[in-house]
Amino acid sequence: MGLRYYSALTQVIIVGFVCFLCPGMFNAVNGMGGGGQLDPKAGNNANTALYSTFVVFGVLGGAIVNLGGVRWTIFGSGFTYALYSASYIYLNHKADGSFTIAAGALLGVGAGILWAAQGMIMVSYPREEEKGRYIAIFWTIFNLGGMLGGILPFAINYNSSSGSNSDGVYIGFVVLECLGACLGLALAPPAKVTRDDGSSVVLVKYTNVGKEAIEIIKLFINPLMLCLLPMCFTSNFFYSYQFDNINGALFNIRTRGFNNMFYWGFQMLGAYLISLLLDSTRFVRKTRGYIAFMVVFVFFNAIWGGSLALHNKYPKGLALEDRLDFKDSKRAAGPIILYLFCGIGDALYQSFAYWIIGALSNDNQLLARYIGFYKGMQSFGAAIAWQLAAKEVSVGHQLIANWVLFGISVPPMLYVVWRIKEHSEDISPKHDDADSYEQEKSAHTTGVAAAAA
Template sequence: MDLQGETMAGESSSSSRWRYNSPLVQVTLIGLVCFCCPGMFNALTGMGGGGQVDHTAVNNANTALYTTFAVFGVLGGGIYNVLGPRATLSAGCSTYVLYAGSFLYYNHFHHQLFAIFAGALLGVGAGLLWAGQGAIMTSYPPSNRKGTFISLFWSIFNMGGVIGGLIPFILNYHSTAASVNDGTYIGFMIFMSIGTVLALTILHPSRVIRDDGSRCTNIKYSSVVVEAIEIVKLFLNWRMLLIFPAAWASNFFYNYQFNNVNGVLFNLRTRGLNNVFYWGAQMIGSAMIGYVMDFSCKSRRTRGLVGIGIVGLLGTAIWSGGLVNQLKYTRHDKLKLLDFKDSGSDFAGPFVLYFAYGLLDAMFQSMVYWVIGALADDSETLSRYTGFYKGVQSAGAAVAWQIDVHNVPFLFQLISNWVMTTISYPLLALLVMLAVKDEAPIETESPKEVTHRPSIPASPNVSRAQGHFRAYD
């Protein structure tokens, strides 16, 4: 009898993971939203110059994008807490469609103003989307599986970059033009529109129930005053100050990698193919570091330090390889563009390096998200923390895109990226040592205790809280 009760409880727990209001399903859904919107955006920018021969338009558009993103990234957590996920996420996703459309317009008229305006508006939308995404990804999972959920999200999200990389590769395979064709931008817009609609399926945190019966929050909506005060406090929070260098560095290198490695060394169709492997490498990297952060050691604090150490060592090796490659050319050299059909080390070396850059990016950002997620468990706090992270990240990116506009030497850009990421490792390690606590040991229950305990009702609107059941609308 006891064994039967235990078996039934185990089956119920397993099946409950695929409830619509379970963390697993909701994190998967936000991954699909980001697959369609930021994933396709990454594929678009990853081509170098947004698929245009002249990088000026995309550099200026992305400067506007990351400038407004820096502001609304910080504000995004508060807005998410006030408006809830559906309004916040769907509004944010819609701006991605306009951005891709602006380059379709640019393909015909070559006027920058629309692209710059669309970039600025996308910065607002991206701030809303990523603050909500960060809150969902870091607060919904149980504390001992945050690395696993982060890698799950990162893999789904970056599959968008993989599929998005195939779009320009296939549509421009036989093209001899310097810029991508209209169908490439239309393909991106279709995916982004699907993501905008899919964002409406995300549940409010108060309706999401973990497998142990706990909720991600008991607060349905916050207030503007509360969120304004909490956002100001972020800039005085020593935890956020230690994260600041990692946040600043975490998107700074995109401009260098996309424009000045992929965009300078390879021809148009090969850039699309390279992005398939760049974003595919991100899926591998996030899975690797997610496993380390969740399963490498018993102590959560130790897992965090081990993960930071691994990313630091790998980063040093990859940036060293980047230095060797960068010493072979400068901004003023006339280079023969490499094609994927080329044989020998001329193509293989830069290709493997670009793949390694993607691997490192995912490991670095997943590591930082894990550290942020280890600082709290509730959705309200983590939406603000991740919003701060995205805001600072975007401020750094805005500076990076303007650095390229002003023709700063490639070697200086590489060294700057290497130094900034390296500085962040000891500061993150210090944060883990000071602020990350080990999980409380989980008390095991005998089969008899399990069978005598009331089971959690199957209804998604009912949860077990504080020893009794509460109904939510």
């Protein structure tokens, strides 16, 4: 398997590094609870605004990517991450969260588009038997960003007794996120990307606004998408609980950075381990789905059971002066281990969700819409979760909500796994000539623009 520039693997690696530098750094900031601030209110409201716009642009993201292409949509979206990180510098000096909330809303627009492009690349570029491995490769590179992003606040805040990140932490994130946005321009046009077997990843000739509008509407009457809706809704709902009520409420500022390094690091481990199962040749695809489902089911129930035990021990969190430090192993070891296992659980859930969606089709434009639906509904759940945190709903009730929602997602998720076929059917004919495709799409786009004028 070579690393040709136009190979599917190379493109997945490139988009992995884009997400390493943009969403990865965002995760490092967000994972410390309240955006790394002592008072989490502004960060929680910003996340509510973020995921509220993400709902809309997650669903629309696939259509936008299909119409605008992956390079320029990712390039523009990446800068919304930098603006969000920069807003915390303003918050540090003005103690006014309005700019951070507005930046969060704009980030929701960019994130919806970026993740639709990323998901389309990750699940439609590889061959069927490679999808689990490609998801793991992406997830490893992406979460390396969150892991290394945790080192930055850990190092800068090592001797700090403050409850909030310094300006230097946020400046570092802004620089890295701008680099990530620019890296998006290094992606190749999908029409020129080929798999190792020589097949093209592009399956349809072109799209237009009317077609995309119709196809988006169809998502909401698609039985399989509706069955996956609870899974989508739940898949980021737990972040606010884990980031705010475990990492943010129980640990001091430097240990929050320390925990983040390993939370995202353990995500890499989780993604790698489940990829071994999802691409195993020992079982047919449906059997692999059943086994992965059981792994996710057991692991998440164990996580929420551990979270309940931790909540019973610290029902109101800890005062700033009493918060846990990573050097105090006697007090901190158990909560830290639980938090790290939360990272593994997130990787298992997300990797499995992407694999399920990738198993439904090999059509890149259809999968862009499916991923957009997934990210949009995921963000719908996240927006509600962050607003529950912002409204200071009790920690116990947030925990119950997470556990119940996971339980609700289980039966329809299992039904979709049961419906998975051994081989997905390509809906549209393949292209043999990437250059003629580009010319045809260009001519079509020009015609649409002329008609609009």
